[in-house]
Amino acid sequence: MRFKDRLAFVLSNMKKNRMRVFMTVLASTMGCAFLIVLASVGFGVQKTAVEDITGGRLLTQIDTFTTSEEKPFIKKDIDMMKEIDHVKAVTSRQRIQNEGNVSLDGYSKDLFEVFVPDFKDEQKAGLELSKGRFPQAANEVVVGYHYGENLSKVQKNKKEITYKASLYHKTLTLTIKQKEGKKTKKKTIALKVVGVGEKPPKRVQEGQELFLTKDVLQTIEAFTKTPKGMSKSDIDPKHPQPYNTYDDVKVYADDAENVESIEKELKKKEYVASSRLDSLKEINFVFLFIKIGLIVVGTVAVLIASIGIFNTMTMAVTERTQDIGIMKAIGAHPRSIKQIFLLESVIIGGLGAVLGTIISYLFSFAANALLPVIISTFFQTKVPDDFYFSYIPLSLPLISFAICFGVTLLSGMRPARRATKIDVLRALRRDV
C-alpha cells in the first residue's frame, strides 16, 4: 500500500470525525504548549541570570590576582602570562590612588576608576571606542561611556546635578594633591578627551573609567614622589611601595574552551584566577535541575494529552472494526492497517506539537512584552531592563516536539496493534 493512499485513508477518516479529532489535537496542542511555556520560564530566568553574571562581557576573560597584597604584579608577571598557550591578550592597568579630582566647567569627580593601561593590549583584548581614537599624545585620554555621569556639581539650591553633555573633545582638568607636612600641594594637568568607550551592557556598572597615558602617570609620580600618585601618609615607611606595579590584570583566552586550561596554568604559577565560566557553570548546573523539573511537569501535561489520543484511536479502531475486518478479509496486510492507525495518531500528535510550538512562541513574545507593563501598572514595581520572563531556545521546541511525537506514537501503538488483531470473522459478523 502506497504512503499516499495510507495518508488519503487517514485524512478521510479524520474528516469523518472532525470534532473528535479537533478536540484531541487541541489536547495535544495544550500539552505541548504547556511543556514549552513552562520550560521557557526556566530558560528565561536562566538567561537573565547568566547575562547578569557575564554582563555581556567575554566569557574568555580571566580575572587574575596575586596571592598577597605585598607581592603585586610586575611586568615580569605580565610577560609570563602572555606566554601561556591559548592566551590572546593580557591587560594590565595601574590605578591612580590620589585624593585629587577631575573637573570640567565647575563639575568635578574624585579620582575613582582612573587607570593607566597599555592601550595596545587593551585593543587586543577587545576594548572598543564608540567615538574618537586611542591616545597618541601624552595628555590625551579615553573616557568610559558613562564617565560624564559622575561629574557633578552642587547648585545654589544645594541640589546636585551631573554633567549631561558629551565629553568628546573636551579638556578635563586633573588635579593631583600631595601633603607636605601640614600643607597640601596641588598640580593640575590638562587632559584632552580623544576617545569615548563603547556603551557597556545595561545592568553592568562599567564605563566609569578614565584612561590616562603612561606619560601622565610619570608626571603624577614625579609630582607626588610616590608610585601611582599615592598620598605619602598612606605609605608605611617600613614597607615602601614599589613603582611599576599593576593593580588590575586580566587574561583573555583565544576561545572559551581554553579558559579552564589557562586558569589551571595560572594557578600552577601561584596566581589567583577566576573566570565567569566558573560562576556560569555553577548557575547552569542549578538551572539544569530547574529545567529538568519543569520539563518533567510539562511532560505530565503531554502524557495527559496522550490519554486523549489513546482514547481517540481506541474509539476509531472500535468504530472501524467492521471496516478493518472487511479490509483484512479481502487482502489488506496487517502491517498496512497498523501503519494507517499509527499515521493517524502521528498526524494528530504532530499537529498538536506544531500548533503548541507556535502558541508557545506567541505566549513567550507576549509575556516578555506585556508582563513588564502589567507589573509596573498594577504592582508599581519596575521590571529590570532585559529581564526575560520566558525564553525559548531552538533546542526547547525540538525537545518538546520529540517528546510529543514519541508520546503520541506510543499512545497510538496499542490501538494500532489492536486493529491488526481484529478477528475477521467476528468483524464480518459471520456465523462460524
Add this chain to the structure above:
Amino acid sequence: MITVKQLEHEFRIGKKGKETIVPVLRDVNLTVNAGEIVAVVGRSGSGKSTLLNLISGYIAPVQGKIMINGTDVTGMSEGEWADFRLENIGFIFQSFQLIPTMTAFENVQLPLVFKGVKEVDRKIQTETMLKKVGLWEFKDHYPGELSGGQQQRVSIARALIVHPPLILADEPTGSLDSENERALLSFIQQLNREENITFLIITHDEEVANIAHRKITISDGRLVEGSDTDEI
C-alpha cells in the same frame, strides 16, 4: 486449484481449563479442479462455512493440509495470507461486506489500493470492472444508496478487480430476491465460461447448487461419501 487433505477442525467452548471441545470438521478430503464450479451444500451447522473459512485462511485448521493454486497455505502467517489472498482469491459474501463510508468506486478499487497499484491504473481498471457489472453510472453511490442486487454486483466487481483464478462465495444469493439471484448465477456461469475462474460456493440453496459442475454435501462435519462425484 484446491486440494484439502485430512482436514480437521474443532471449537473450544467455555472458560480456559474447563473448555468443551466440539469437533466441526473430521477427515475432510476435497479436490476442486481449475475452471470448476463446486457447490458445498449441507444443513445449518454441518460445517460448510467452517470449511470455507479454513480455505479462506480466516481460521487455522487443527489438523490437515490445504493447497491452493499449488501453494501450501496451512502454516501461513497473517501477513503471508494477506498477500496470497490479494493475488489468488476473490471473495463474495452473503451480506456483501462493502465499506459503508466508501462509494461503489472506492469499494471496488480497494484491493488495488492494498496491492499498491498507481492511482491512474486503478482508475482505468475500476472503471472497466464497474462497466462490466453494469454499475458505472452508480460509481459515486454509497452502498446504502444501492439495492441488494447492485451491492452484490459491487462486491463481485471488487472480487474480480485483481483477476483472481479462484472465487470463494459464501451464500452469495442469501440476501437477494429471485430476479437478482438468477442474474447473479448467470453472471457466475459467464465468468466461469469466459474467464475460466474457479468457484467454490457454500450454499443451502438448490438453485445455486444446480449451476455447479459438482455438488459436495457435508453432514456433521464429514463429506458425505460419494457426494463429490455428482455431476450436474
